[in-house]
Each structure stands twice: as C-alpha cells, then as structure tokens.
Amino acid sequence: MRMRHIRLIAATGTAVAALALTACDNGTGTEDEGAARPKATVAAAETNVSKSPESSTPVKDTAGGATEASPVARTEAPSTKPAASAGRKGQSTGRSVVLCNGTNTSVTAQLLSRPLNHMLLTVKNTGGKTCELPYYPVLRFDEMQWVPQADEGTQPQAVVSLAPGESGYAGVLLSAADGSGSGGMTAHKLTVGFQGMTPNSDGGPSATPALPAKGVYYDSTLKVTYWQKDLGAISGW
Numbered sequence: 001m002r003m004r005h006i007r008l009i010a011a012t013g014t015a016v017a018a019l020a021l022t023a024c025d026n027g028t029g030t031e032d033e034g035a036a037r038p039k040a041t042v043a044a045a046e047t048n049v050s051k052s053p054e055s056s057t058p059v060k061d062t063a064g065g066a067t068e069a070s071p072v073a074r075t076e077a078p079s080t081k082p083a084a085s086a087g088r089k090g091q092s093t094g095r096s097v098v099l100c101n102g103t104n105t106s107v108t109a110q111l112l113s114r115p116l117n118h119m120l121l122t123v124k125n126t127g128g129k130t131c132e133l134p135y136y137p138v139l140r141f142d143e144m145q146w147v148p149q150a151d152e153g154t155q156p157q158a159v160v161s162l163a164p165g166e167s168g169y170a171g172v173l174l175s176a177a178d179g180s181g182s183g184g185m186t187a188h189k190l191t192v193g194f195q196g197m198t199p200n201s202d203g204g205p206s207a208t209p210a211l212p213a214k215g216v217y218y219d220s221t222l223k224v225t226y227w228q229k230d231l232g233a234i235s236g237w
Contacts, residue, residue: 100131101204109209119172125162133227138193154225181219
C-alpha cells in the first residue's frame with residue numbers, strides 16, 4: 001500500500017508539471033503577480049525598442065543645447081550659414097570686386113586756377129589688384145554736418161576700374177563764383193569717403209588728403225562729380 005501511494009503521488013506530480021507546461025505554451029497560463037520582472041528581460045526589451053526602424057535619434061538643436069527627437073530616416077535641412085567668400089560681388093558681373101579706398105590708394109586734393117573755385121581729387125591705385133571706384137566721393141570738411149551732393153550729369157556709363165598704378169578723378173565745386181552761396185567758411189581738413197557697390201554703403205577706410213596751409217574756402221553750393229577714369233570728362237565742368 002505504501003508503494004502504491006508513492007507511485008500515485010509521483011504520477012500526480014508529473015501530471016501537474018505537464019499541465020503547467022501546456023498552459024505556458026498556449027499563453028493562457030498565469031504568473032505570480034508578486035514576482036518582479038528580471039532586469040535582464042527589461043534591458044533586452046528596451047534594446048529591441050531602441051533598434052526599431054520607427055525609433056528616433058536625438059538631433060542637436062542649433063539654437064541651444066536642447067535636443068529634439070527626429071526619425072532615423074529624416075534628412076537634415078541644408079545649412080543656411082553663408083560660405084566664406086573670396087571677395088565682394090559686383091551687382092551685375094558676379095565677379096570678385098576689390099574696392100578702392102584708403103588702404104590701397106593714395107589721394108591728393110589740388111586747388112585749380114581754372115575753373116575758378118574748383119578743386120581736383122586724384123585717386124591712385126597703389127595696391128596689387130585692380131580696384132573699383134563706385135559712385136562719387138563723400139566729402140567732409142572739418143566737422144561739417146552735411147554731405148555735398150553729386151552732379152548727376154557727370155555719372156559715367158560704367159563703374160570706374162583702376163588697375164595697379166592707374167588713377168581716377170573727381171571734381172569739386174567749392175563755392176559759387178558769383179557769391180550766391182551762403183554759410184561760407186574756411187576748412188583746414190578734408191576727409192574723402194568711399195562708397196561700396198550699393199549707393200551710400202561703406203566702401204572701406206577713408207582718406208585724408210592734405211589741404212593748402214591757408215585752408216580751403218567753401219559755401220552751401222559745394223558739390224562734386226562722380227569718379228571718372230578720364231580726366232577730360234570733367235575738365236570743363
């Protein structure tokens with residue numbers, strides 16, 4: 001009797017074990033709700049999620065240190081940062097332009113006996129590259145608070161371009177010969193400003209050509225010509 005009891009218990013245990021295996025295989029079994037998930041299983045699950053094609057990778061926020069999630073297949077937008085340029089671009093030609101200014105030229109101011117009350121500005125390219133003289137000189141005598149206007153009738157057909165060693169010119173009407181000007185005064189310092197490729201833009205460092213020791217008299221009729229490549233273009237101005 002005792003032997004049969006032992007065999008019955010063994011058979012019952014085998015049946016219970018088989019039943020448990022069958023329940024786990026068909027997904028209908030239960031597990032102990034109080035048991036914690038093994039850490040290895042959680043780590044493996046997280047690894048599988050991170051490798052999913054639908055997962056996201058962090059993209060650095062270009063405006064700061066924060067990050068945002070973006071799909072793996074996302075194509076980065078092209079950078080809007082301008083590339084380094086070898087030189088300034090002309091408005092129409094698209095080629096590199098070196099501007100004539102106080103760093104690559106020498107400037108002289110010469111009083112003329114004819115025409116009366118006129119002065120000649122000469123700009124010589126002392127650099128190693130061709131430079132351009134857009135528009136007209138921006139003049140300032142001493143600490144004057146206004147800018148002399150240019151005679152639009154002297155505007156050339158193209159921007160004046162000076163090869164190394166070449167010179168450009170501009171005429172200056174200092175005062176009215178008939179005395180019709182107002183606010184006349186004598187200046188002892190002249191500053192010549194240069195414009196860029198757009199009107200009234202900064203073309204670079206200015207120049208300060210010497211004036212006669214006695215100074216230069218000017219009044220409200222003060223005006224200038226556009227820069228010229230040919231001195232003859234303003235000889236009768």
